[in-house]
Amino acid sequence: MSAYTNEIQKKPVTVARHIMRGHTGWVRGIVHPPGGRRIITCSSDGSLRLWDLESGTQMGDNWRDKGDDGDDGDQVFAIALSPVGDVVASGSYDGTVRLWDIEKGKVITKWKGHTKRVRSLCWSSDGEQVVSGYHHGAVIVWDVKTEKSVLGPFETGHEHVLAVICSPDTTKIATGGFNEHAIKIWGTKTGELLSTIKHDSHVSSLAWTSNGKKLISGSQDGLIRIFHTATWQQIAILEGHQDVVLAISLCSNDRLLASASWDTTARLWNLETNLPVGPPPLQHQEFVECVAFSTDGKLLVTGSADHDAYLWDIHAILNDAGFQDLLSSPDKVYSAP
Template sequence: MPAITPRQAMHGHTSQILDIVHLPGRQRIIACSADGSLRLWDLENDAQIGDAWRDEGHNADVKNIALSPNSQTVASGSEGGTVRLWDVKTGKVIARWIGHTEHVGSVCWSGDGEQVVSGSWDGTARVWDVKTGKTVLEIKNGHQYVWAVTYSPDNTKFATGGENENTIKIWDAKAGKLLSTLHQDQSVRSLAWTSDGKKLFSGSLGPIGIFDTDTWEQIAVLEGHIFNLSLARNDCLLASTSIWDETVCLWNLNTNLPVCPLFQHNKDVSCLAFSADGKLLVTACEDNNVYLWDIHAILKEAGLEDLLSIPDVSLIRQ
């Protein structure tokens, strides 16, 4: 295949973009940045919608964001330890949760939208009750920095990954009991659970690991690409970033092999996210821009359109 190029680019953030989420319908995304803002983008016309979202009086890095299951609220983790909730319609902060003493490295909603788990550089994970804003569970998990947290699809467990012990830890979501410890050679920076809950993917400063969640044994390794991950909801495609060569790799999870040439950027790629149907991928790199990639067109040219098939349409929110 010829070199892969983005369909379009979006400019506006004044510092590095650190996380991205898609809104339903494949037409809008929200990005957060080290410039202290969130911004809403229209993918159809490459334009920012409205003003940047800011919490008045606070300009700290917004390190990560997560969209609620009903798509009405965004949770964010920031430099300084605050978790915030933002109303998607207004772009305003509707809640601030104080408890972490260092930067919040990751946030994730439970599937029912009633709780948010956050991981922090203070070495803890906290589970928050969305209605009350109270911490209902605090876990000191042994990581110096918690880089990644993610709920299992059935909400009974969540996984944390971090630095120092270089492990993934699996926790009972209600009791906070440690269920399993998965060892990695390098610090764990990102985690992704398949929609059926049968596999867990880890991105680190080493190869991508794939774990069987029944046995917690590592069953496969994807060599040569590391760091941040985005898993398509049909569990057939994985996108990963590399801090070594400024690229994104698209993986066929039926074969565990790359699908096409690498997506080249001009600087390190900081984050990426699939649309709900997997047909679009957005990436951001240290040039402060967002790039849109037409995955459907790329797979069609490669003769691999079947990788976008959706076994269960209920998995996709439109």
Template sequence: MASPISKKKETSVITHRQKFEGHTESVYGAIHLPGGQRIITCSSDGSLRVWNSKTGKQIGEDWRDGDSAVWSIALSPDGKKVVSGSGNGAVRLWDIDTCKVIKKWTGHTQGVESVCWSRDGQRVLSGSWDGSARQWDVENGETMPEPIETILASIETGHEYVYAVVYSPDTTLIATGGQDGPWAEEPTEASVKIWDAETGKLVATLKGHTDIVRCLAWTKDGKTLISGSSDCSIRIWNTTNWKQTAVLDEHTSVVYGIAISPNGRILASASWDNTARLWNLENGQPISSPIQHTDEVNCVSFSAGGKQLATGCDDKNAYIWDVAAILREAGLDDLLSDPQANKSALHVCDTLI
């Protein structure tokens, strides 16, 4: 779909606007908090940390509840809570003001790779290496430290491992992505599956990826689903007929995270080829040169206005990049403008609107 960008654009160097140093292991989540002055990150070092986005300095102490790796985080629609998924299978709900766990959901028997909020903030969706996707009731249940078992439903997906989960914008559907067969030296079968959120029944199976489906994003209008995979590709799906409409294949290693800009016109991707990329969703072309990192990139997140991009990396750091400057250099400033009312924007999930 995409045509090669010019050699001149490929050779330009993109520098980060801010760097956040302090985690002692890989950073797997980095999202912007309301107000534009802070970001929050999570790491396999077992902590969540809040940072001043202007100075790069950590705000307060680490957030910790046990020693297990924290693989995923998502901000609530009201901006007051964060949900996290841990390597020991626990899903935790954190209060941003107090920096404390207010609920803990148990039930997964293996690590939780992905968490997602429903748009109304009443449900949390989690996906685990145990092959299940679970929905949790946010409003009901006891407060910590008592165990919370407010599970609404559990879907045995048929994936050997679930790596990605996302609600449709109206919360009627759930998309799951993962690995469909056992571990093997060669790439394994993988698919995206669509489920009825109320009944747990399978609606559709989307085939095309040839290796693990690592990440998912659903556009706000519900018409498009995007997936990233270990096969190095990003695939775009029409949710009216569940047909694949495009393949973006500039990455040379695992695509581990994706995010759509608030106005729905730009896609960001994080890859284990040590880069993040920006894509023009209106024509499928990459924007400017890859955003180079010193190690594998695990996550991407746009700021509320879409002018900044946060990334988390295996080099133990998080970064903020100036999207506006990148677009300006590429002569694509208009991609930050507000689209028509029927254009898409990312539903709140592993990455923030």
């Protein structure tokens, strides 16, 4: 048993409100549709599933779609929610990007431009484009209305594209990946490389603040770095994780960050001080693969290699830690409901 494990076991443990069980593979992605009452998860078991957050139970049947080989679903590595919140994009092992109607749980359309394993996805803030990152280093920009590729596939230089995200003004795409220690910034219309931001290890997760002024990365070395987008200079490092930071999620007010790591924890960060919130991390039994805030920031869901998804009461955690105001907008005073 490691010294780190001993340290964790001595600290108080925060308990998940619900554990959502049903997937038979790693939970790879999570999105929160509008309303705050449901989530959608995707898994390497080949399914997407809709869950009720009040009860922690699955709603309806598994969402599956046959692959080109006729199999009933393929491993799903990533999902991303449209800005309106009515459609979810998924990326699969067979290289297909699918758009799903959330209310029907059915595929609207399929795009095939990658040959294998779509590892990362994002929507543009205007909802007009979806960007997909491929296991072998290429990126494609898809037009949602025409259902055609408008850019790419273009090679990024990453061996595997583990993270892709559009800037809030839709003019740039940031990518991170394996075997190249950097974030790369690309022009959305041309695919031109605009900037390279060096790291000490590979970049596995990315988040852009809603005002576009900061870009945040999670890396293999367990560090979270914050960059000012006007200069691409590093302005902060968040330290605490002991292994790769595989996913990060920003609260909608840009004041609170959640991170998920292969050190079996998820952590909360105060982005006004760049310090952790409260002493105990959110402890899991296996790798934490994904993390996502609800729209109001009061709930957090994590997905794990143990096949389960976990619901955490962030409102209560912040109250206990004395950070209630982190759920308010920066110019407003928080008041509990």
